[in-house]
Amino acid sequence: MSSIPILEAPVCMLENSGEAKLRLHPEALEILQSIEQPLVVVAVVRLYRTGKSFLMNKLAKKKNRGFSLRSTVQSHTKGIWMWCIPHPCKPGLCLVIIDTESLEDVEKGDQKNDQWLFALSILMSSMLIYNSMKIIDQNALFDLHLVTKLTDLIKVQKGQEETGEDYRKFSPKFVWAVRGFDLELKIKGRKVTEDGFLEFALQLKKGKSESIKNYNFQREWIRDFFPCRICFTFPRPIDNKNPKDLDKILDHELVKDFVEVSKKFCSYIYDYAKPKCVQGAVLNGRLFATLLEKFVEFIHSGQAPCLESAVTQMAQIENSKAVEEAVQCYQESMEKLVKFPMESDKLSKHHRCDEEKAYDTFRKCSFMDEQQEFQQKLQSDLESSYKQYHSKNKHELEVFCSDRLRKVFQFVEKKVEQNAYQRPGGFKQLFLYLKCFLLENFYFKCPRAMILASNVLSEFQVKKETEMKIILQMDKDLTEKEKEITGKCAEVQHTQARDPAYKKPEKEKAARVEQRNQAQEEQVLQIQKQLEDERMRIMHENKLLLEQKLQDQQQYLKEFDDIAQGMQEEIDSLRFQAKPSEPDCVLL
Ligand SMILES: Nc1nc2c(ncn2[C@@H]2O[C@H](COP(=O)(O)OP(=O)(O)O)[C@@H](O)[C@H]2O)c(=O)[nH]1
Ligand SMILES: [Mg+2]
Known part of the structure; x- marks a missing residue:
């Protein structure tokens, strides 16, 4: 698995230029597509200049470079920015921090786009941080009214009436971050926890009037949609009344309580924000990018992003x-x-x-x-x-x-031309040579190829049938002749043994033996000459026979070619006739 790309600074993922269309940035998609690890996605939403970027930089543990902080009303970030970093506590996970700074920016006329950004932040995150200043009051809750519109902004299933249960399946964990909180955590004189403070703000009122119904409707939705919720109250980060350029202030210069809450807040997110899942499947960067593209496609086509359809398409x-x-x-x-x-x-x-x-x-x-x-x-x-x-x-x-065999055959053919096998036992030797070659080259080195090699050898034998037959015949003839010579020599020796002349006195006998030896030598030489002549004659005849056969074979091949060509023409003509012909035109 490749490692998580190191991003020195956040990149714009989705641009909201105030025009009708939201623009996905290819650079961000490319980065996401390269992340094979599961993503833990933390999104922060709500009004500009509420210290969102400052807090997200704390989460990313970056001091100098990060989401840029703006102390002027003019917001720098237009759209959704993202920052991918290796998870600080869980190896193998990628933490994606999403900053949606331009929500309800005064410069943006298009409220609809802001609503889409809010819906996308909810759809894409596994933890949603809702940032508000000072206190959780009716105003702050009113800004969450978009949650009650979620049924218009997001479809869970295709073409079905949806329930709160359907929405709960994909809702992110909800963290309310109250900034610049300088009140005591007390309700009706009793100390409460931060969560107790949030739950108190979400309590329903008794009564049936229209205003109570509206009051309760919002809270019911929020409670229903975010069943898992928590609250953090942050004191002011520095004692000065107007904290500017907070990004340049070192940690030890910040208010101690602020540093403590920030640490608690970051630890909670590192520990409890889970990898993003849709329909039970964990998203890595690549899946996240595809899903995001699908959602934006839905928005551009004027429809509410449908989770089920997007997941099917993805x-x-x-x-x-x-x-x-x-x-x-x-x-x-x-x-x-x-x-x-x-x-x-x-x-x-x-x-x-x-x-x-x-x-x-x-x-x-x-x-x-x-x-x-x-x-x-x-x-x-x-x-x-x-x-x-x-x-x-x-x-x-x-x-x-074939290549290997061709090489052997070339060698064999040369030997055949030199009449190397035209002697007693020549055929056997040739055959043995071929066999040894096959065994050595194929059986021992590549046994599977042996079958194929044997096939090619048989083909060779068929092609060279004439030569092989001649070599075989010559082998037989010469072997016969050899036997004949051996027989004749034995006969001569036998006659010598029985000749009475050999029994005469030594001298005479020696002279006679000498004489006879000469005669016999002459006789043997004569027989050998005869045999050699015979052998030359047979070889000559065989050579003529071989030439004749080869000529015949060429002739046959030529004739067969002619016959085959003739047949091909007949076949072509029959094929042509067998072709279905175009119907004749009928004049009415
Ligand atoms: N009073 C106060 N100011 C803050 C806090 N956090 C950031 N700021 C300042 O508020 C301005 C806007 O901060 P920024 O993080 O960019 O807000 P964003 O627009 O919500 O992202 C900057 O000048 C910050 O220095 C905070 O907790 N309390
Ligand atoms: Mg910001």
Whole structure:
């Protein structure tokens, strides 16, 4: 997993220029898309110049650079800004701080855009900080009236009447931050906690008058929509009446109580803000960016963002991407590890291993593929990819075998031309050579290729049938002749042994032996000459026969070509005739 990008400063995510359309900033989307970690999204809302940016900088633990603070009425941030940082306490999570400073900015005529920004902050955050000055009073609560309009601003399910329960499913945790609070935490003389203070402000009144109904309606909505809520009361950060340039003031110069509450506030957020979930699925940066795009698309088309539809569309987009990424991961790994040609057993082992990697990638990137529709698509894509590798491997194996065999055959052909095998046992030797070659090159190095190699060898034998037959025949003939010679030599020696001349006195005998030896040597030489002549004759005849056969073969091939061509023409003509013809025009 890649690490969380380090952002030196916040970036604008959604621009509210006051025109009809809110503009998503591609730079922010790109940053989000690169974050693979789950996001904890904390959004701060409400009026400008209530110290939101100052507080968010404390949350980001940044002293110098951060959300810019404005001490003038003119607000700098127009729209929603975001700042992504590694979570300070939970490794592996990314904390996204969202500052929506321009809500109800006096310069912005378009109230509708502000409402959308408020709705988006609620939709996108896992914790919402509602910032107010001084006290929780009717005015501050009135500003939360937008919550009562949420049914107009956000749809949970497609085309259904929605209940508070539906809204509660995605509502963020709610933190009320009261700033510049200088009252005592007492209600009717009794000390209360900060939460007790908030709950008191949200209490319902008894009565049935219209004003009481309105009073209660808002509170009921807030209580219903934010079942999980908490309150922090912050004293003034510095003693001066008009705290300007707070960002330049060091921590030890701030009021001690303020520093303490700030710490408590930050710890609470670090501990309790959960990763953002929609319909039970945790959002990482990429999913968050897609969802945000979908919501803005809804707004631009004049509809309230519908959570269910956005999630379905997001799932389609994300799962298609997940399939693509998984197939790519499979192919990259196969290309890297497979060296063509290889034994099909090994290839299938690689396939199984890389297929597992692909499923892992898919599981990491897919989103709510409950019907396993995309997983099935991945399965069939991987199968067809494997088929391609398999047939590529088969082809390369054939090429590899043919290449090797061609080299041997070239060698054999040369030897055949030099009549190296035209001797007794020549055929056997040739055959043995081919066999040894196959064993050495294929069986021991690549046993799977042996079958293919044997096929190619058979093809060679068919092609060279004539030569092989001649070599075989010559082997037989010469072996016969050799036997004949051996027989004749044995006969001569036998005759010598029985000749009485050999038994005469030594001298005479020696002379006679000498004489006979000469005669026999001559006889043997004569027989050998005869045999050599015979061998030359057979070789010559065979050579002529071979030439004749080769010529015949060429002739046959040519004739077959002609016949085949003739047949092809007939076939073409029959095909043409068999083609359905255009109906004739009928004149009425
Ligand atoms: N009185 C008071 N002023 C604050 C506090 N926090 C920030 N400020 C000042 O209020 C001005 C606006 O602050 P800023 O954080 O930009 O407010 P934002 O518009 O809500 O983001 C700046 O001059 C800050 O120095 C606070 O807690 N109390
Ligand atoms: Mg601000």
